[in-house]
Amino acid sequence: MTDSAEASNLEAPPSVVEDSQLGFANDDEATQSSVLSSSNGESSRRSRNYNQRPLPVEVQHVEIHPSQIIEYEWPLKSGKKYFVQEQLSKVLGVTSFKRKFPDLTRRSMDGAERSYVVEDLKLSESMPAHLLNGMTVLDGPEVHSLMASQYPEIYAEYTRCVAEKIKNEMFEKQRALDELATDKTKLAQLRKDAMLNCAEFNKELNARRQGKAFYDHHTQLIMYPGNRFQKLKPEYTRPAPYPCALVPGQNSNFYRVMKPEELRRLPVKTVVENDDLFPILRREKSPPSVIVTEQEARSKENEAKNKAAMTPSPVKAVCAVCKCGNSRTSIAMVQCTKCKDHAHPDCIDMTIAMTHEIKRYDWSCIECKVCTVCEKPDNEEKMMCCDKCDRGYHTFCVGLKAAPNGRWFCEKFCSKQRR
Numbered sequence: 200m201t202d203s204a205e206a207s208n209l210e211a212p213p214s215v216v217e218d219s220q221l222g223f224a225n226d227d228e229a230t231q232s233s234v235l236s237s238s239n240g241e242s243s244r245r246s247r248n249y250n251q252r253p254l255p256v257e258v259q260h261v262e263i264h265p266s267q268i269i270e271y272e273w274p275l276k277s278g279k280k281y282f283v284q285e286q287l288s289k290v291l292g293v294t295s296f297k298r299k300f301p302d303l304t305r306r307s308m309d310g311a312e313r314s315y316v317v318e319d320l321k322l323s324e325s326m327p328a329h330l331l332n333g334m335t336v337l338d339g340p341e342v343h344s345l346m347a348s349q350y351p352e353i354y355a356e357y358t359r360c361v362a363e364k365i366k367n368e369m370f371e372k373q374r375a376l377d378e379l380a381t382d383k384t385k386l387a388q389l390r391k392d393a394m395l396n397c398a399e400f401n402k403e404l405n406a407r408r409q410g411k412a413f414y415d416h417h418t419q420l421i422m423y424p425g426n427r428f429q430k431l432k433p434e435y436t437r438p439a440p441y442p443c444a445l446v447p448g449q450n451s452n453f454y455r456v457m458k459p460e461e462l463r464r465l466p467v468k469t470v471v472e473n474d475d476l477f478p479i480l481r482r483e484k485s486p487p488s489v490i491v492t493e494q495e496a497r498s499k500e501n502e503a504k505n506k507a508a509m510t511p512s513p514v515k516a517v518c519a520v521c522k523c524g525n526s527r528t529s530i531a532m533v534q535c536t537k538c539k540d541h542a543h544p545d546c547i548d549m550t551i552a553m554t555h556e557i558k559r560y561d562w563s564c565i566e567c568k569v570c571t572v573c574e575k576p577d578n579e580e581k582m583m584c585c586d587k588c589d590r591g592y593h594t595f596c597v598g599l600k601a602a603p604n605g606r607w608f609c610e611k612f613c614s615k616q617r618r
Contacts (some may be wrong), residue, residue, distance in 0.1 A: 280339035
């Protein structure tokens with residue numbers, strides 16, 4: 200009997216061993232039946248008990264719905280949003296997320312970030328415990344574009360759940376505000392919480408501003424932290440009986456003593472000295488006189504004579520119409536400023552008064568003449584000239600349909616002179 204009990208304790212499964220140890224004093228029939236059953240089907244019962252053994256809780260598969268995907272902001276109030284890679288791989292059914300999408304921006308999750316995600320955002324409720332260690336973080340905008348392009352159905356369900364969640368949060372806030380309107384105790388508590396939040400915000404703001412300068416709008420000064428710049432002398436920082444002078448006529452310890460020369464330039468009643476405003480124009484000093492000896496003067500005269508002898512005589516002008524020189528008439532020829540041709544005034548039907556008039560501007564011959572208004576040489580059949588200054592005009596540029604009969608004077612230069 201003892202040998203059979205020991206054999207049953209060695210070969211039986213753990214449940215049978217535990218029952219035999221705890222209830223060894225039970226009835227003999229139950230003990231004999233357990234021993235018999237263990238000896239008959241030892242191998243089959245071992246495999247059946249191993250398959251029926253429950254898995255630990257931390258390694259069980261947890262099905263994650265798209266509504267449970269957590270998108271969080273880190274650091275808080277920074278505007279940068281992230282996803283957890285392990286949770287996203289469970290939702291999308293991707294075994295190796297890093298191997299399938301190697302181009303995504305990822306980083307390891309630090310300790311403070313993990314505490315915030317697990318404890319505050321309740322990530323442990325939607326993920327197995329064995330995946331909560333060594334988590335990886337993905338960039339939010341990249342995950343949105345990935346899900347929208349490759350998993351549109353899951354992304355549509357996720358966006359719908361997020362919109363529904365935001366809607367419920369807004370509804371809860373509105374209901375809380377409606378309750379506060381009638382409950383004075385809750386309103387006082389809300390006011391107290393707001394003051395605490397404001398104090399916490401000021402504390403964080405001061406910690407962020409540590410070591411930076413700030414502007415004091417009362418004294419119009421920029422305040423810096425101590426021991427950063429050179430300090431003023433004690434006489435400049437000694438307390439005084441008068442405050443800072445902010446309005447005209449207010450007493451102050453700090454004032455500027457003006458010199459008489461400066462007061463003369465200020466318009467207290469009248470400006471006495473205005474040399475700085477209207478400086479006196481003085482003639483510059485003459486250059487020193489040049490002393491020229493008699494020999495230098497003679498040498499310069501000789502050089503001038505030699506130069507005059509070397510200069511060629513000017514070419515005689517020839518009229519472009521009659522091909523004669525200036526000796527034909529006593530009246531000087533006129534020259535075009537563009538083609539440089541000469542012409543006798545009587546050869547081009549020009550009066551003596553007109554020859555004096557054309558010397559006031561750059562005169563051009565009829566072949567080179569352009570319209571004074573549009574400055575174009577085209578439409579020669581529409582071109583007409585003033586009978587006083589010989590300037591050219593198109594008929595359509597001066598508002599005429601055709602050239603007038605008789606003498607015509609241009610309105611721009613000659614009509615006003617005649618008046």
